[in-house]
Amino acid sequence: MKTVVLKITDAAKDIEQIKESAKCIDAGGLVVFPTETVYGIACRVEKDSLARLDELKQRDADKRYSLHIGSKDKLQDFVPRLSPPTKKLVKNAWPGPVTIVFEISDEDIGQLEKKLGLETVKLLYKDKTIGIRCPENAVGCELLDLCSFPVVAPSANLAGKEPASDGLQAVKQLDGLVDMVLDAGPCKYEKSSSVVKISSGRIEVLRQGVYSAEQIRKMLTVNIIFVCTGNTCRSPMAEGFAKKQLAQKLGCNIDQLEQMGYKIASSGVMAMNGIGASAESIMFCSTKGVDIAGHKSRRLDAEMLQEADYIFAMSLGHKNDIIRICPEAAERCVLLEAQGGISDPIGAGYEVYKTCGMTIEKAVKKRISELFK
Numbered sequence: 001m002k003t004v005v006l007k008i009t010d011a012a013k014d015i016e017q018i019k020e021s022a023k024c025i026d027a028g029g030l031v032v033f034p035t036e037t038v039y040g041i042a043c044r045v046e047k048d049s050l051a052r053l054d055e056l057k058q059r060d061a062d063k064r065y066s067l068h069i070g071s072k073d074k075l076q077d078f079v080p081r082l083s084p085p086t087k088k089l090v091k092n093a094w095p096g097p098v099t100i101v102f103e104i105s106d107e108d109i110g111q112l113e114k115k116l117g118l119e120t121v122k123l124l125y126k127d128k129t130i131g132i133r134c135p136e137n138a139v140g141c142e143l144l145d146l147c148s149f150p151v152v153a154p155s156a157n158l159a160g161k162e163p164a165s166d167g168l169q170a171v172k173q174l175d176g177l178v179d180m181v182l183d184a185g186p187c188k189y190e191k192s193s194s195v196v197k198i199s200s201g202r203i204e205v206l207r208q209g210v211y212s213a214e215q216i217r218k219m220l221t222v223n224i225i226f227v228c229t230g231n232t233c234r235s236p237m238a239e240g241f242a243k244k245q246l247a248q249k250l251g252c253n254i255d256q257l258e259q260m261g262y263k264i265a266s267s268g269v270m271a272m273n274g275i276g277a278s279a280e281s282i283m284f285c286s287t288k289g290v291d292i293a294g295h296k297s298r299r300l301d302a303e304m305l306q307e308a309d310y311i312f313a314m315s316l317g318h319k320n321d322i323i324r325i326c327p328e329a330a331e332r333c334v335l336l337e338a339q340g341g342i343s344d345p346i347g348a349g350y351e352v353y354k355t356c357g358m359t360i361e362k363a364v365k366k367r368i369s370e371l372f373k
Contacts, residue, residue, distance in 0.1 A: 003175045005167070008034075008184040011138040018139065021180050022146035029179035030056070032156045032170045033143050035135035036188040037097045037210060038163035039170045040068065040153035041178060042143065045123050050152070056177050058159040065152035066099050066131035067124055070144030077115070078130060078150075080108045084371050085261030086198050088309065089220035094134040095141065097189055097210035098219075101131045101197035120150060133193060139184045155192065165190035196220070200251070203261050217261075222371075223307050224264045226336065227322060228314040231268030231297035233346050235314065236277040237357050238336060239266035240290040241364040249368065267300040269321040278346065280353035288361065305329040312367060315341030337363040 006017045021031045021042075028049045031042045043053045043065070054061050067078060072094040075082075079102045082090065089100060104112070109128060113121045124130055133153070135141055144151055155163035156170045164170035167183025174181070194209040196216050203220065205213040226238035242264050247254045257264065275297040285292050298304075305311060305326035311333040313319040323330045336342060337359065345356040 001176055001179070003171070003178055004180045005171055006180060006182050007167075008139050008182050011142045014139075015142070018142050018182070019146055021182055022143055022148075024179050025143075025151060026148050028052075030177075031143070032164070032167075032174060032178050032181040033140050033153070034137050034167070034182060034184040034187055035097075035133075035140045035153075036137045037135075037191060037193045038165050038187055039156035039167070040140070041156050041174070042068070042147075042151050042153045044147070045120055045150040045152055047119070047123065050123060053152075053154070056158075056174075057154055059154075062126075064124065064126045064131070065154050066133050068133045068135065068140075068144055068151050068153040070134075070141040070146075071095075072134045075132065075134070078112070078124070078132065079104065080111060081105070083198065083200075083261075084222045084309075085203065085220040088222055088261075089196070089198070089216070092219040093211075093216075095136040096134070097136065097191075097193040098216070099131050099133045099193045099195045099207075101129055101195065101206070103197075103199040104128045104130065116150070124150065124152075129197070129199075131195070136188070137184075139182060143182065163192065198261075202259060220261050221258070222262050222309050224262070224310045224312070225304060225308045226264075226266040226312045226314075227269060227300055227318050228266070229268050229270050229318070229344060230275070230346070231266055231271040231299075232275055233278050233281045233353070234342055234344065234356065234360060235266035235268060236292050236295045236297075237281050237285055237290075237360050238312065238314075238364050239264055239295075240285050240292040241288070241361045242368060244288075244290050245365055245368045249372070265298075265304070266295075267298045267304055269300050269318055269325075271297040271299040273297060273299055278353075280345070280350050281357070283350065284353050284357040288357075300325065302326045308332060310367075310371070312336040314344075317341075336360070336367065338366075 008014045157163045166186040189210045192209040194211040195207040197204045226235040228235040243254045277292045277295040345352045
């Protein structure tokens with residue numbers, strides 16, 4: 001078989017050649033194309049095409065290849081629901097050198113079978129998971145967008161050989177084994193993508209590639225902060241209730257929340273650092289199974305607000321202070337209780353704290369549920 005090599009210098013100028021390559025993939029051919037990491041072998045998700053790819057890669061037919069999409073907007077077609085950490089990772093890492101392995105529910109698998117077809121789902125998903133890449137390379141994205149069917153793309157190399165990081169290396173390894181090679185020169189990183197698996201049980205970096213495990217963690221961790229005045233009454237109670245409710249939602253222990261991709265904190269716009277929570281706040285929270293006895297107050301600063309994905313203020317005054325400290329935080333800041341502010345119980349008796357705590361608990365439950373919509 002003769003492999004056609006097409007030199008690509010610009011995605012827009014060479015669009016006709018890219019269209020020709022997409023037609024080849026749709027017809028069942030194998031096309032080598034560039035990404036920002038290494039070159040890949042594009043293959044239509046169809047039984048005969050995948051059998052040919054398996055033979056070339058010397059892979060077991062029971063294994064699955066990663067789906068490649070030209071735009072992250074297409075993710076919804078294959079993964080109907082995303083957790084907050086997954087949404088954040090997709091936002092921060094795509095398009096880019098990260099492969100994400102998503103866990104899919106039984107309910108969603110059933111819907112996908114109706115939407116994509118039973119055969120396609122069988123070929124793409126395994127054990128209710130799917131790996132997906134959204135490359136950054138303009139030529140690769142254009143090619144994927146032009147294909148009429150889902151496309152998988154393992155690295156362009158033979159078993160036991162290094163993945164090709166430029167067109168010449170790809171031709172050297174795969175000449176006569178693939179239909180076409182889109183030679184767009186060297187890849188940006190010349191290194192494999194990082195691979196992260198996100199499931200209901202945990203987040204696991206399966207392979208450190210362009211990004212380290214620490215960088216991946218930072219990209220996906222959802223930071224939530226509750227803000228009041230002194231950080232001894234209202235915001236510590238909100239922090240405690242949020243941790244409890246989120247842990248229940250995820251089916252994990254509170255001390256596992258960071259492993260699951262969530263960091264919850266509280267602070268005060270006029271707080272003195274290191275002060276414990278008020279006795280009444282500790283007492284009320286304990287009646288709800290929430291332990292805030294070890295809490296120490298922290299004064300709010302711009303760095304905390306810059307890192308936060310969700311900022312919940314106890315009053316309009318606190319919201320205004322937050323925006324004054326960090327103007328760019330305005331779009332991420334809302335009142336915890338949407339209907340109005342939550343009054344400060346400091347200096348009052350336990351019954352006032354109890355009423356305040358019950359209001360906070362209810363508001364926090366609503367806000368946590370909103371994260372998963």
